[in-house]
Amino acid sequence: MPARNAFYAQxxxxxxxxxxxxxxxxxxxxxxxxxxRNIYAGRNGIIGALTEDMIDTNKESARTIAALRHxxxxxFGSARYKLKSLEDNKAEYERLxxxxxxxxxxxxxxxxxxxxxxTAHKVSLISKRMGFPVTCLGIPKTxxxxxxxxxxxxxxxxxxxxxxVSTQEAALDVLSMAxxxxxxxxxxVMGRHAGWIAAAGGLAGKEPGDAPHIILxxxxxxxxxxxxxxxxECVTKYDFCVIVVSEGAAYKNGKFLAEAxxxxxFGHAQLGGVAPVVANMVxxxxxxxxxxxxxxxxxxxxxxxxxxxxxxxxxxxGQAAVKMALAGKTAVMPVIKRVSDQPYRWKIESxxxxxIANKEKMLPRRYITSDGFGITPAARRYLExxxxxxxxxxxxxxxxxxxxxxxxxxxxxxQTKFVV
Amino acid sequence: MPARNAFYAQxxxxxxxxxxxxxxxxxxxxxxxxxxRNIYAGRNGIIGALTEDMIDTNKESARTIAALRHxxxxxFGSARYKLKSLEDNKAEYERLxxxxxxxxxxxxxxxxxxxxxxTAHKVSLISKRMGFPVTCLGIPKTxxxxxxxxxxxxxxxxxxxxxxVSTQEAALDVLSMAxxxxxxxxxxVMGRHAGWIAAAGGLAGKEPGDAPHIILxxxxxxxxxxxxxxxxECVTKYDFCVIVVSEGAAYKNGKFLAEAxxxxxFGHAQLGGVAPVVANMVxxxxxxxxxxxxxxxxxxxxxxxxxxxxxxxxxxxGQAAVKMALAGKTAVMPVIKRVSDQPYRWKIESxxxxxIANKEKMLPRRYITSDGFGITPAARRYLExxxxxxxxxxxxxxxxxxxxxxxxxxxxxxQTKFVV
Numbered sequence: 056m057p058a059r060n061a062f063y064a065q066x067x068x069x070x071x072x073x074x075x076x077x078x079x080x081x082x083x084x085x086x087x088x089x090x091x092r093n094i095y096a097g098r099n100g101i102i103g104a105l106t107e108d109m110i111d112t113n114k115e116s117a118r119t120i121a122a123l124r125h126x127x128x129x130x131f132g133s134a135r136y137k138l139k140s141l142e143d144n145k146a147e148y149e150r151l152x153x154x155x156x157x158x159x160x161x162x163x164x165x166x167x168x169x170x171x172x173x174t175a176h177k178v179s180l181i182s183k184r185m186g187f188p189v190t191c192l193g194i195p196k197t198x199x200x201x202x203x204x205x206x207x208x209x210x211x212x213x214x215x216x217x218x219x220v221s222t223q224e225a226a227l228d229v230l231s232m233a234x235x236x237x238x239x240x241x242x243x244v245m246g247r248h249a250g251w252i253a254a255a256g257g258l259a260g261k262e263p264g265d266a267p268h269i270i271l272x273x274x275x276x277x278x279x280x281x282x283x284x285x286x287x288e289c290v291t292k293y294d295f296c297v298i299v300v301s302e303g304a305a306y307k308n309g310k311f312l313a314e315a316x317x318x319x320x321f322g323h324a325q326l327g328g329v330a331p332v333v334a335n336m337v338x339x340x341x342x343x344x345x346x347x348x349x350x351x352x353x354x355x356x357x358x359x360x361x362x363x364x365x366x367x368x369x370x371x372x373g374q375a376a377v378k379m380a381l382a383g384k385t386a387v388m389p390v391i392k393r394v395s396d397q398p399y400r401w402k403i404e405s406x407x408x409x410x411i412a413n414k415e416k417m418l419p420r421r422y423i424t425s426d427g428f429g430i431t432p433a434a435r436r437y438l439e440x441x442x443x444x445x446x447x448x449x450x451x452x453x454x455x456x457x458x459x460x461x462x463x464x465x466x467x468x469x470q471t472k473f474v475v
Numbered sequence: 476m477p478a479r480n481a482f483y484a485q486x487x488x489x490x491x492x493x494x495x496x497x498x499x500x501x502x503x504x505x506x507x508x509x510x511x512r513n514i515y516a517g518r519n520g521i522i523g524a525l526t527e528d529m530i531d532t533n534k535e536s537a538r539t540i541a542a543l544r545h546x547x548x549x550x551f552g553s554a555r556y557k558l559k560s561l562e563d564n565k566a567e568y569e570r571l572x573x574x575x576x577x578x579x580x581x582x583x584x585x586x587x588x589x590x591x592x593x594t595a596h597k598v599s600l601i602s603k604r605m606g607f608p609v610t611c612l613g614i615p616k617t618x619x620x621x622x623x624x625x626x627x628x629x630x631x632x633x634x635x636x637x638x639x640v641s642t643q644e645a646a647l648d649v650l651s652m653a654x655x656x657x658x659x660x661x662x663x664v665m666g667r668h669a670g671w672i673a674a675a676g677g678l679a680g681k682e683p684g685d686a687p688h689i690i691l692x693x694x695x696x697x698x699x700x701x702x703x704x705x706x707x708e709c710v711t712k713y714d715f716c717v718i719v720v721s722e723g724a725a726y727k728n729g730k731f732l733a734e735a736x737x738x739x740x741f742g743h744a745q746l747g748g749v750a751p752v753v754a755n756m757v758x759x760x761x762x763x764x765x766x767x768x769x770x771x772x773x774x775x776x777x778x779x780x781x782x783x784x785x786x787x788x789x790x791x792x793g794q795a796a797v798k799m800a801l802a803g804k805t806a807v808m809p810v811i812k813r814v815s816d817q818p819y820r821w822k823i824e825s826x827x828x829x830x831i832a833n834k835e836k837m838l839p840r841r842y843i844t845s846d847g848f849g850i851t852p853a854a855r856r857y858l859e860x861x862x863x864x865x866x867x868x869x870x871x872x873x874x875x876x877x878x879x880x881x882x883x884x885x886x887x888x889x890q891t892k893f894v895v
Contacts (some may be wrong), residue, residue, distance in 0.1 A: 069651050098781075099654040128647030134655040216873055223874060224491075224776035227548030231489050235554040240772060258874065327787055330769075331748055349750075351768035352660060356644035360779055362873065365677035442873035450602040453782065454643060454678065 058090055059161030061380075062104060064097035064110075065196075066136075066167030066174075069129040070210030071217075071358040072369035073196050076166055077130060078123040079373025080194070081112055085120075090381060091162065095465055100134035101165070101174065105147065105473050107154050109465040122458035124370060125448035127358035130460050136475065137170045141177060148181045150473050155182070155189055157468040162190045163378050166373075168197040168208075169319030172388060173412035179386040192376040193388035193408050196369075198355045200251040204406045205390035205415045207441055209372055210355070212365030215255030216442035217357040218244050218299070221350065223259035226266030226297045229346070233295040238284060239337050240297050241347040243330035245354060247303040250274050250418045252354070255438055256299035257430035266297035268428075269335070274418055275427035277312055283340050285428060290343060300329050347380075359455055363444025368401070373404040388391030478510055478666035479581030481800075482524060483532075485616075486556075486587030486594075489549040490630030492780040492789035493586060493616050497550060498543040499793025500584055500614070501532055505540075510801060511582065515885055520554035521585070525567065525893050527574050529885040542878035545868035547778035550880050552837070556895065557590045561597060563819065567603045570893050575602070575609055577888040582610045582800050586793075588617040592834035592882075599806040606620060610795040613808035613828050616789075618775045620671040623834045624826045625810035625878060627861055628887075629792055630775070632785030634707075635675030636757045636862035637777040638664050638719070641770065643679035646686030649766070652714040659706060659757050660717050661767040662687075663750035665774060667723040670694050670838045675858055676719035677850035686717035691753070693723030694838055696849035697732055703760050705848060710763060720749050779875055783864025788821070795823040819860035 063080050065073055077096070084091040096110040097103030103110070110131050112120070123130055135221030138147050155163070165175040172193040179191035195202050200211035222242060229240045246252040260266055268289040271277060289296035304312045313329040330347035337345055368391055375389035387405040394400040422434035430438070448455040483500050485493055497516070504511040516530040517523030523530070530551050532540070543550055558567050575583070585595040592613040599611035615622050620631035642662060649660045666672040670692030680686055688709040691697060709716035724732045733749040750767035757765055788811055795809035807825040814820040842854035850858070868875040 065651070068656075069648055077757050079490060102654065104532030126647070127644050129651030131651075132654060133651050135652070136655055146723040156780050219874060220779050221773050221777075223877065224778060225772040226548050227546070227774045227877060228489055228703070228776040231553050232550075232555070234522065234552060235556055236488075242773075328748070328751055331751075342696035347769065348773050349767065349769040350773070351766050352645040352648045352657075353662075353768050353770070353773075357641075359640050364873075439872060444873065445867070445870055447865070447867070450865055452859060453864065454639060457643065457647060 058088065058092040060093045060159050061091045061164065062095050062096060062097065062109070062155065062160045063164040064100045064104065064166065065129040065131055065133040066100045066165060067133060067170040068198065068355065069133050070196060070198050070355050071127040071213040071361045072209055072366050073166060074123040074126045074128065075131045075366050075369035076163060076194055076196060076373035079370040080121055080164055080377055081120050083377040087381060095158065095160065096131040099132035100136060100460065101138070102134045102136055102475050104151055104154050105475050107467045107469055107473070110462045111465045112248050114461050114463040119437035119458055119460060124366065125282055125358060126457040127356045131462065138174045138177065141181065148177065148268045149185070151178060152185050152187055154469065156187050158465065160189065161262045164194055164376055166194040166196050168199065169202060169411070169413050169415060172408050174355055176386055176412050178406035179408070184472040190380050190385045192380055192385070193411065194372050194376045195388060195390070198245060198251060198252065201249050201415045201417070203411055203416045206364055206401065207391055209365060209369035211251060212362035212368070212441035213357065214245070214252055214354050215258070215438060216356045216362040217360050218252055218256045218350065219258040220360055222256045222267050222297065222299055225348065226259065228238050229295050232358045236344060237346045238290050238295050238343040239303050239334065239345040241330045241334045241345065241348065242299050243302060243328070243349045244299060246273060246301040248273060248415065250301050253299050253301035254418060254422060254430050255432055255442070258435065258442060264293050267299045268293065269298045270429055271298065271304040272418065272423060272427070273299040273301050273305060274420070274424060279336065286337055287341055289298055298333060298365035300333050302329055304329055358448055359464070363446040364441055366446040371403055371413060379405055396440065399443065477620040478508065480515060480579050481511045481582035481584060482517065482529070482575065482580045483584040484520045484524065485549040485551055485553040486520045486585060486804045487553060488775065489553050489680060490616060490618050490775050491633040491781045492629055492786050493548040494543040494546045494548065494550045494673060495786050495789035495791035496586055496614055496616060496629060499790040500797055501540050503794045505798040506841050507801060515578065515580065516551040518882065520553035520556060521558070522554045522895050524571055524574050525895050527887045527889055527893070529578070530882045531885045534881050534883040537623060539878055544786065545778060546877040547776045551882065555814040558594045558597070561601065568597065571598060572602055572605050572607050574889065576607050578885065580609065584612050584614055584619055584796055586614040586616050588619065589622060589831070589835060591835050592828050596806055596828035596832050599814070599828070610800050610805045612805070612829065614792050614796045615810070618665060618672065619669060621669050621835045621837070623831055623836045626813040626821065629785060629789035629810055630872040632782035632788070632861035633777065634665070634672055634774050635678070635858060636782040637771065637774045637780050638672055638676045639862055640780055642676045642687050642717065642719055645768065646679065649715050649717060656764060656870040657766045658710050658715050658763040659754065659765040660749045661754045661765065662719050663722060663748070663767065663769045664719060666693060666721040668693060668835065670721050673719050673721035674838060674842060674850050674854055675862070678855065678858055678862060684713050687719045688713065688716045689718045689722040691718065692838065692843060692847070692848055693721050693725060694840070695843060696727035697724055699756065705763055706757055718753060720753050722749055726751055754845055767867055778868055782862045782864050783866040784861055786866040788796065791823055799825055816856050816860065819863065857866065
């Protein structure tokens with residue numbers, strides 16, 4: 056088979072290590088020029104394919120591509136853009152294949168979460184049906200850690216490390232001031248549906264009394280009485296209380312705490328921010344002085360404190376996807392299989408996209424302590440290897456030397472415009 | 476002169492490197508046992524002296540003391556406790572001298588900000604007047620960077636580095652998603668009176684168009700119209716807009732933005748959080764999708780991303796204070812003097828506490844661009860050396876190996892109790 060072009064796109068929320076995956080894809084593909092002529096990337100993800108706005112990665116030096124390994128964010132641009140079902144918008148899929156055909160793209164690498172795996176799967180089906188079969192590989196990426204089959208998702212380990220380290224550090228601060236100042240500290244972390252990231256905060260505490268004293272998971276309905284009782288107990292016993300709260304923490308009726316009725320001066324519902332809601336509750340009911348932090352994007356872009364395990368795995372899934380394509384596999388995704396906890400060992404296998412698309416892996420109940428406020432030893436065994444190791448970016452004059460690409464466009468070949 | 480005991484206390488908000496200063500004090504004093512018999516530390520700062528609740532640092536191994544250099548927070552506990560004026564509460568000062576006399580404490584090392592320098596100064600005066608002269612050394616520490624005479628304050632460089640790195644990283648995240656998602660990102664940082672920390676965010680941007688696009692300083696009265704105009708310009712021109720806002724950003728009439736009238740469902744004024752106020756303003760007036768982060772304690776405890784310059788200087792001021800005491804100096808503070816910008820060179824000198832106490836060094840207007848939204852090349856020359864270099868803590872299993880002390884009490888010798 057003659058060499059054909061490959062198309063790579065980043066999808067959904069970016070991470071500290073999605074570019075390490077891009078690096079794995081491009082570096083590996085470049086070693087097989089007999090199969091992969093050019094590697095194109097979608098500008099702003101799949102939108103770049105639909106609008107025929109692709110980036111020619113051949114214009115980037117080997118050194119620049121290597122630097123992607125230590126650069127956070129999405130170097131080619133990513134998008135929250137979910138292709139509709141084939142029935143609802145067949146035109147989108149047909150357009151995609153039209154662009155692929157015009158540029159002789161025989162390989163589609165789609166780097167994202169559940170939705171993206173669904174898209175990659177559908178593209179594989181329709182490309183065959185349209186007589187232009189494209190080898191479709193999904194590549195896992197999500198800080199939410201909610202893809203099935205794979206033991207964990209690249210992107211998660213680095214957020215987990217950031218949250219665990221930040222919790223540990225802030226706790227030292229609060230503890231040293233608790234006598235005369237703040238007694239309660241609340242850290243808000245991501246996770247609208249699953250408490251994986253909040254659970255990682257639990258790694259900061261090893262001994263009884265260590266912070267975090269309370270974790271609020273989306274999986275455990277919020278019980279104000281039990282929560283306030285626990286806060287009071289902690290302050291009485293340990294002088295302080297550190298709380299890690301998932302943005303998805305909710306009442307039994309499903310209402311998010313973050314929607315707890317806060318309104319601005321104009322009566323608009325105040326958006327976001329479960330941390331201030333929890334902190335104000337503590338002040339109003341218990342009178343303790345508090346502080347809160349909202350980590351938001353800082354947590355998922357914090358390449359400076361990335362997990363070495365995560366960086367390695369992010370690179371490895373990119374590399375593996377290319378190797379699977381070389382081996383003639385299609386409609387699959389590289390998954391991480393844990394071989395052992397201690398010593399931590401893992402390998403890469405492949406799993407069919409059909410088994411992954413649109414499925415979510417929730418935090419198992421056995422990872423949450425029976426009182427609902429902490430993580431169990433089983434959770435610790437699972438989480439701890441994922442944050443292990445440091446992989447520092449190079450620095451110049453005190454700042455990380457993150458790379459930015461030329462992102463030179465591939466010359467369009469179609470006369471038609473497509474509006475997304 | 477026979478050996479006498481020394482007393483060291485941490486004061487006010489802690490930092491990522493105040494323990495490096497403690498390390499400098501203790502390691503240096505231990506080398507001069509002929510002068511310093513024991514080094515006691517105040518449990519919870521000066522409160523520990525007043526209540527005769529002191530910590531015997533001799534009970535800590537050399538290895539543990541060395542590990543203070545890489546451990547954030549206040550290892551002995553700190554306090555926001557300002558001694559009143561001599562006229563208002565003479566009893567407090569007398570009690571302090573009484574405790575010092577009972578424990579033969581001839582050296583007082585007070586590690587803090589303006590207020591603490593005032594206290595150290597007064598203790599030096601009253602100890603002489605009471606016939607028990609104590610050698611009093613102030614040691615600078617404040618993330619606010621607002622002490623006079625010294626070129627910069629230990630603690631600031633590490634917050635500055637955290638804020639610059641976080642701004643740079645979050646900007647990469649926002650930029651890669653701006654096409655279909657968040658266009659405006661707001662990062663709230665500390666600084667109620669001075670914009671030093673917010674200014675440090677400016678280091679993240681080097682080229683026109685780089686983030687942060689807007690910095691809101693406490694020194695520049697907030698002008699909603701000019702601000703919104705700039706946000707719109709940035710989004711139009713660069714696709715996104717990153718804003719670093721100081722918690723002390725205020726209107727012309729002095730009212731903090733954070734007090735902008737947000738009320739909860741019960742009508743209580745919503746405390747804290749200038750970032751959501753700014754973010755909601757952008758959404759309401761311009762309709763852009765936004766995200767915001769509140770760094771809070773994370774910024775001042777982030778030892779994992781400490782500035783190597785800051786760590787060195789924090790250690791050096793502790794070491795210098797002990798050497799000044801050995802040289803017979805009293806009522807002085809070691810200050811950092813910048814010898815040159817490029818290459819960055821500094822040395823330690825001493826300055827009288829009377830010239831430092833209760834004075835604040837504000838961010839000079841010439842460090843802020845004429846439009847009020849950015850930093851000038853002069854600010855960059857000043858700030859950049861302070862964040863230079865990385866000084867990573869050791870890690871075990873993915874988490875920094877921060878030390879915790881025994882903090883064994885010194886046996887009280889007084890019969891009297893003192894209530895603070």
